[in-house]
Amino acid sequence: ETGVTQSPTHLIKTRGQQVTLRCSSQSGHNTVSWYQQALGQGPQFIFQYYREEENGRGNFPPRFSGLQFPNYSSELNVNALELDDSALYLCASREGGRRGSPLHFGNGTRLTVT
Amino acid sequence: AQSVTQLDSQVPVFEEAPVELRCNYSSSVSVYLFWYVQYPNQGLQLLLKYLSGSTLVKGINGFEAEFNKSQTSFHLRKPSVHISDTAEYFCAVTSGAGSYQLTFGKGTKLSVIP
Numbered sequence: 001e002t003g004v005t006q007s008p009t010h011l012i013k014t015r016g017q018q019v020t021l022r023c024s025s026q027s028g029h030n031t032v033s034w035y036q037q038a039l040g041q042g043p044q045f046i047f048q049y050y051r052e053e054e055n056g057r058g059n060f061p062p063r064f065s066g067l068q069f070p071n072y073s074s075e076l077n078v079n080a081l082e083l084d085d086s087a088l089y090l091c092a093s094r095e096g097g098r099r100g101s102p103l104h105f106g107n108g109t110r111l112t113v114t
Numbered sequence: 115a116q117s118v119t120q121l122d123s124q125v126p127v128f129e130e131a132p133v134e135l136r137c138n139y140s141s142s143v144s145v146y147l148f149w150y151v152q153y154p155n156q157g158l159q160l161l162l163k164y165l166s167g168s169t170l171v172k173g174i175n176g177f178e179a180e181f182n183k184s185q186t187s188f189h190l191r192k193p194s195v196h197i198s199d200t201a202e203y204f205c206a207v208t209s210g211a212g213s214y215q216l217t218f219g220k221g222t223k224l225s226v227i228p
Contacts, residue, residue, distance in 0.1 A: 042221050094214070100163065102163055105157035107157040
């Protein structure tokens, strides 16, 4: 069973640029979520996709957007990068529709905005 | 709205000693509760979960947690820690409805001293 994989592992961008982070869900999981973890903080929910549609969003501005593809892989796009966007971005997948099924996390993408 | 408070940001403990990491939550509805562990430069790994039923939940690596509804707590315990338990531990809550958004605490860094 393949777990959640994310790419790239590290990324350095300049303020104002755009970035795309990628995630491959665990086999059999049709729901994917993205979280932002700032240094020294717990992860914060960005949004969730279920069967290619966004079905939940946290307190993040519209410049954070995403996609989920038919094979349940996913992308997180961030436009107009700001210094505060520097964080570890975590992708997590779960088996949607199964009560209490836990989130399985990838190892994250470390984004640094200079 | 739901929230999680982890009362201790850092917990140092000697090897083979017992440890308790405290977690309190607030929510107006029934909740699912989770503990995750994060090793340096890695994603989050599920330790254990409480969905319903027995209030004492056993997880991986010898950890257990007790759900206390009256005190809205879900403290994590281990009777004897190892050096390899040094990591950051996160408590998380979700109502399980809608987007299944997890709300995390700020984490507790457990340092095991040889």
